[in-house]
Amino acid sequence: MNTFVKNAWYVAAWSEEVGRELRPRTILGEKLVLWRRSDGSPAALVDRCPHKLAPLSVGELVGDSVQCGYHGMTFDGSGRCVRVPGQSVVPPTACVRSFPLVERYGAVWIWMGEPALADPQRIVEVRRFGEPGWGLVSGQYLHFKTNYLNITDNLVDPAHTTYVHKKTIGNAAAEDVSVKVEQGDAHVCAYRWVNGSEPVPLMKAMASFVGPVDRWQYYYLHLPSTSCVDFGAVPAGSDHGEAERDSGFRSFSYNFLTPETETTTHYFWLHLRNYHVGSSDADKEVARLMTATFEEDAAILALIQQEQDRMGVREFVRLGIDNAPARIRRMVSRLQEAEIQVPMKLDPGTAGAAPCVSA
Structure with missing residues (x-):
């Protein structure tokens, strides 16, 4: 059993660290990839393509989406697959878990637990x-x-x-x-x-x-x-x-x-x-x-x-x-x-649904 608490806000990076490049970072034992969209908003996904499990962080940004460096599957900031090269049908399980993010006090905060509980008011006030x-x-x-x-x-x-x-x-x-x-x-x-x-x-x-x-x-x-x-x-x-x-x-x-x-x-x-x-x-x-x-x-x-x-x-x-x-x-x-007694529930049909929960 690990010592982590998932239903909490953690600093994932300082705001200045997250830009228009893919930044890998491990948090609570989970490998993530962070970047910033063209509108300035940050995004974070599990750093793993659901196809062959290649790290997305070794791919590249295409617009505001991440293109896997192995076969070119492309995922937007919500974790939804928006392109599979060579085929028009996107498999329903072709998605990657995304995470709620908030910027405050010059930092990007991430919520690793139940998304529905991610209330920004729970971030500690900096006096x-x-x-x-x-x-x-x-x-x-x-x-x-x-x-x-x-x-x-x-x-x-x-x-x-x-x-x-x-x-x-x-x-x-x-x-x-x-x-x-x-x-x-x-x-x-x-x-x-x-x-x-x-x-x-x-x-x-x-x-x-x-x-x-x-x-x-x-x-x-x-x-x-x-x-x-x-x-x-x-x-x-x-x-x-x-x-x-x-x-x-x-x-x-x-x-x-x-x-x-x-x-x-x-x-x-x-x-x-x-x-x-x-x-x-x-x-x-x-x-x-x-x-x-x-x-x-x-x-x-x-x-x-x-x-x-x-x-x-x-x-x-x-x-x-x-x-x-x-x-x-x-x-x-x-x-x-x-958290053990009430396991995390993810809404079906979202980028964080059961098929997208990392192994």
Whole structure:
């Protein structure tokens, strides 16, 4: 049994990645091909011709349709076969499964599950996106060699920053500060304040604090795998309210985890900040520092994945800091169980009908 949740929105690509060429990408273990029609709208199909199973991505675009590179069968963006060279009759099973897509926040989002449930309102809101006074670093991508749930564990675990991120967002001041956890219907939040502490390296590089700070970390994980990290600091002793945080040093880091396979993950991320807004140099430095932070996570999680595969278990001991990760895994398991109990139904006669469901 896999760990994927299909009835959810995932980032398939940044909008700038999808153009007038065929782009292959594996998502939730399924090989897909993406492209953009001449009217600008994106399209996505299973990357497999139903005839001999040749990858459509090695074919070519003919107008707005994909022509298979083996025998020339041509499919439109809905997956309907519009041409079979050498014959006038198109077999009724000559179709390819297509997927709902939505563009938002500079990304192309894909729904891999039941098409009738693909409500764009379920896409997580990105706070401060497009608001005056907030700088944006977007279009960022990393490839993690680990299961996406190992990354969600990491992204609701402020405690690891002290040890993994000594050079970027962590320091020893938080070593013994406990983590609090709150849970909603579709999210978990792990958070803590580290009061009267030395600014972490990122803050020293990008801010001008004099003396100690009160620093916060709020790690939100929206099911199944979208993370928002609300991170910042105010001068020690300041009020901790929302307005004070907005006037201090604050950032929102959004991490969109799209499972590729059971042991690899597409890691798309963007970063909003209220400091050095409008500075291209600051954009580059934030991108460098945050990339360095995430690469630190990627390195340790790849090693963890290797050992989990070798030993056949996820962990032998559970600690108090595992409260939030354990909640996320239970919630994800419930989503998976619900999908198993109510299997996906596709309307007959559509490009996603039973003959077009990939094997």
